[in-house]
Structures are given as structure tokens and as C-alpha cells.
Amino acid sequence: MAPPEDLPPMTYRFLGRSGLQVSAISIGGWLTYGGYTEQEKAHECMKAAYDSGINFFDCAEIYSDGKSEEVMGAAIKKYGWKRNDLVISTKLYWGTAFGNNPVNNKGLSRKHILEGMDASLKRLGLDYVDVIYAHRPDRQTPMEETVRAFNHLINTGKALYWGTSMWNADEIATAWRYADKLGLIGPIVEQPEYNMLSRERVELEYAHLYREVGLGLTVFSPLRQGLLSGKYKNGIPEGSRLAQNQVEFIAGWWKRTGKEKFDEIIANINKLEPIAESLGIKQSTLALAWVLKNQNVSSAIIGASSAEQVYENVRAVGAVDKLTPEIMDKIDEILNNKPPAVIARY
Numbered sequence: 001m002a003p004p005e006d007l008p009p010m011t012y013r014f015l016g017r018s019g020l021q022v023s024a025i026s027i028g029g030w031l032t033y034g035g036y037t038e039q040e041k042a043h044e045c046m047k048a049a050y051d052s053g054i055n056f057f058d059c060a061e062i063y064s065d066g067k068s069e070e071v072m073g074a075a076i077k078k079y080g081w082k083r084n085d086l087v088i089s090t091k092l093y094w095g096t097a098f099g100n101n102p103v104n105n106k107g108l109s110r111k112h113i114l115e116g117m118d119a120s121l122k123r124l125g126l127d128y129v130d131v132i133y134a135h136r137p138d139r140q141t142p143m144e145e146t147v148r149a150f151n152h153l154i155n156t157g158k159a160l161y162w163g164t165s166m167w168n169a170d171e172i173a174t175a176w177r178y179a180d181k182l183g184l185i186g187p188i189v190e191q192p193e194y195n196m197l198s199r200e201r202v203e204l205e206y207a208h209l210y211r212e213v214g215l216g217l218t219v220f221s222p223l224r225q226g227l228l229s230g231k232y233k234n235g236i237p238e239g240s241r242l243a244q245n246q247v248e249f250i251a252g253w254w255k256r257t258g259k260e261k262f263d264e265i266i267a268n269i270n271k272l273e274p275i276a277e278s279l280g281i282k283q284s285t286l287a288l289a290w291v292l293k294n295q296n297v298s299s300a301i302i303g304a305s306s307a308e309q310v311y312e313n314v315r316a317v318g319a320v321d322k323l324t325p326e327i328m329d330k331i332d333e334i335l336n337n338k339p340p341a342v343i344a345r346y
Helices: 039-051 063-079 110-124 143-155 169-182 200-205 207-212 253-257 259-270 273-279 283-292 307-322 325-335
Strands: 012-014 021-023 025-028 056-058 087-092 129-134 159-164 216-219 297-302
Touching (some): 012 297, 021 297, 025 039, 025 307, 039 307, 063 087, 110 129, 110 143, 143 159, 159 169, 273 283, 273 325, 297 307
Parallel strands (some): 025 297, 056 087, 129 159, 216 297
Antiparallel strands (some): 012 021
């Protein structure tokens, strides 16, 4: 199906302090690609994304034990997209599904980074990825080894840039310290969770890194597993993401959170609905536009199980300018979770 005629044009942002431009909205393959959404549906979503101007597609070796990479690679081949029109990223850390002995198939050793990259490229059917992420920090492998290994991938043309995911600010700064010391390339991008309910790491912890090392962000869960879309305001609908039980992280999430806490979160989210209505947009559009309002965000990674969901998410690009300082203040007043401002100079 063709994109709606009233869909706003995609905007592109530089990935941190680099020359690489990525679409403000990107597609991730965590749940839907190779997982509980069939391959044809996944391809339909990728096609809708591409037709909407999205050029950035993200996956990881662990997503559905490598099937996410296979599905993405198959879509690129199926639709005959030009490689130079795409920004493809994947992540390394958990590769235990691909060996009989897990010892060296997990973490950020030189061995796993090099072998994991080769395996990912084979599944993707590509010669290189644009961005390779360290999916988590490996606090048992020397940082110098990890930095050198990711630079080896860049030097051998298997990746163009490298980044981190869910690293703390100190670990990112340490990686840059070794990179600078060795005359190597540091991580240009971090992939954290960021949304209206999860703000501290992006708005407070990383604050000095944006200026000091030019860190970019490709954030995941901008709708907090759909909570911020408003579809859970009356409970957990059957067939929704929180209702499915095939992914341990999500299965029963609201139960682990506790009913009282869950109800409190939903009650707060429901207060955002009148703001969205006053702007003439959906609540999900408001939440996603709010994420994009942060200029340190290079791209917001969405998960989608239908073309319609992709188009709906893309509408957030056209809503960013509607979030005036007054509207942002109203949202902060409702959420009551804005981190303290970083003092630039005492």
C-alpha cells in the first residue's frame, strides 16, 4: 500500500558529530522481525518505512537468534534497494545461540567482535553495516581490547562507524579516552531507552558527552512498549504488545511492575490525552514528537507490525514544531519527572 498523501516529508539528522545522516524515525527489528510477526508482515513494514523516507534500519545478532538480520537482509534483496541509500546497523554481544560453548560467544572480546561481525554480515547478506553497536558494556574485557576490535572492523570495511547501547556515561568516556590515546575512532552514538517515562540517562547522565565527544543518540522504546500511545488506558487489550508472552522482557511486564504502580503510570499518561487533542494529533504522535524535540536524538527507533503503524509513527515528524515551549512545560508539569538542569558553570 502506498503512503498516505498527507504524510509529512521525512527529516534527516546527523548521527552525532559525524557526516552520516539518518532518518529521524527508524525501524527496529527487536520484536517484529523474525519474531512473532511473520516475515511478509515484516517486509511490508520495511517497505512502508522505505516509501516514507526512512533510511535507517536497526537489528542485532540476538534478535530472534539472528532471524531479524536474515529478514532484514531478505527485504533489501527482495525490493532491490540500493545499498548506498540505506543505513543499516546491528549489534554484537549476545551470540551464544550460534555456538555449542557459550564461553567466547558472549561479550566484547576481540574474538567475539570479529567472529560475530562476520556471522551478522552473512545473515544480512551484506558486505558491511553502517553502524555496529556494542550491545551492552563488557566489564570483564579490557576497554582497550574492545576499542581496538571495533576499529579493526572499521579499518577492514566491515563497519563504517561504531557505537554503544546501554553504556553508562563513564564507560563511553573511557572508550573515548582509549581511542584518543591510541589515535583510534571512538563510539559516535549511543542507543539507550528514551521516552516520556525514562529521561534521566539521556537528559542528565549523558549531558556532557554531547558537547565533549559529539555523542549522537538512536533511542529505542520511544513509546515505552506502547504505553504512551494511550491504547492501554483501559487495561491490556488482547493481541497488544504487552499482552503477548513470547518475549520474556515483555511477558507479564505489568504484573512484575505491580498493579498499583502500573495503574499510577497509566493514570498519569491519560492526562496527556487532552494535550494531544488540543494539537489535533494522536497521543502516540505526541509521545514520539516529544522524543524528537530533543536535538541530541539523531533517530527514534520504532517497532511496527503493520504498514499503518509505520505511517502513523512517521506523522510525528510533522508534529515536532507543534510542541512549543508552553506545551513542553505543560507536559513536564503532568509527568513531574524532569531531571534537574545540568549546571554549565558553578
